[in-house]
């Protein structure tokens with residue numbers, strides 16, 4: 538095949554092989570997951586759900602989607618799973634749509650505190666439909682539960698959401714459950730407790746992080762491509778009565794599984810991506826293996842080793858460190874430059890991460906004070922403690938360059954030194970092959 542697309546894919550394989558992926562929301566899938574994604578299942582229309590389709594010829598697809606559903610339920614101890622959301626954002630929108638009426642209040646972690654765009658950022662469609670209110674974090678980086686409780690009792694939300702993309706603690710799900718119970722009592726309406734575990738779902742599956750469904754939460758959304766190490770996609774699991782998704786049902790918490798099915802299709806999506814659902818099923822089977830528990834534990838160990846090394850080298854960490862796979866480094870307070878120049882300079886040496894605002898940053902996140910990084914991808918490649926030390930050292934050498942240059946344009950003056958570090962990163966990266974390449 539000589540389409541230039543395949544040449545570019547080869548270049549991407551090279552980029553992934555020669556660099557180290559520190560973006561905490563990325564990972565490397567197995568060869569089996571890749572194979573399922575690239576299958577003829579993409580040719581098939583299968584609107585509806587297993588056994589209840591609007592098209593013929595779904596006997597194989599039904600088996601595949603059922604496997605994905607059963608495996609997801611087993612992974613998270615759930616009554617129900619919907620494996621059709623095309624992305625984490627779609628999964629979240631579907632849950633809001635399943636439970637909330639236009640104008641309803643949703644209480645979620647604010648974006649600057651570490652929440653996600655889909656949790657009420659004014660640029661999203663959801664924010665135009667629902668009334669989002671944001672809670673924050675304390676100086677030590679934990680959820681401000683007192684603020685959460687006050688906001689909940691003052692505003693009586695119909696949905697309380699715990700979820701984040703830049704938060705390094707373990708949430709106290711039980712405490713949020715007791716707050717929701719108080720709101721229910723005071724307001725007389727049921728409150729849906731939703732956890733968006735897009736980042737830490739793999740840690741939950743690996744039993745190294747508490748499962749919100751075991752602590753009174755009824756719904757959990759996730760991506761499947763982050764720590765779960767599956768194809769790019771979304772997932773919704775829940776507790777409750779599983780009904781017929783083709784039939785209307787009463788707006789009650791116990792019916793949430795059916796309300797969710799109806800909200801995904803036909804509520805917010807069309808035909809499911811069955812090649813992706815097959816890849817989800819393959820990934821979930823991998824996630825159920827004992828080796829995956831070991832992987833999840835190593836993610837956290839690596840993150841904590843990296844955090845300790847960075848701290849020793851003068852990096853200030855939001856929340857003082859991490860209890861999960863994520864680190865948020867305040868490079869502004871540590872060394873006086875912003876996250877953007879650091880992201881750029883690290884890119885030049887083959888260390889990929891993203892600039893990120895800190896809860897204390899004022900104004901837009903255009904020149905954020907920090908960078909966010911994490912260990913899921915490099916742990917998949919097999920890097921361990923010794924390599925974390927090496928990465929911290931490279932990060933310090935690049936930080937020294939940024940501190941001297943201050944301007945992105947002035948990084949050119951350090952080409953030689955950056956190239957030396959680039960060679961060192963490439964050599965280490967190539968010793969830990971990317972799965973599936």
Ligand SMILES: *Cc1c(COP(=O)(O)O)cnc(C)c1O
Pocket residue numbers: 562623624625626627629652653655700701702733734735736760770771
């Ligand atoms: C990544 C993420 C999402 C969005 O997932 P997409 O697949 O990119 O739409 C939603 N919520 C949280 C907390 C995330 O970290």
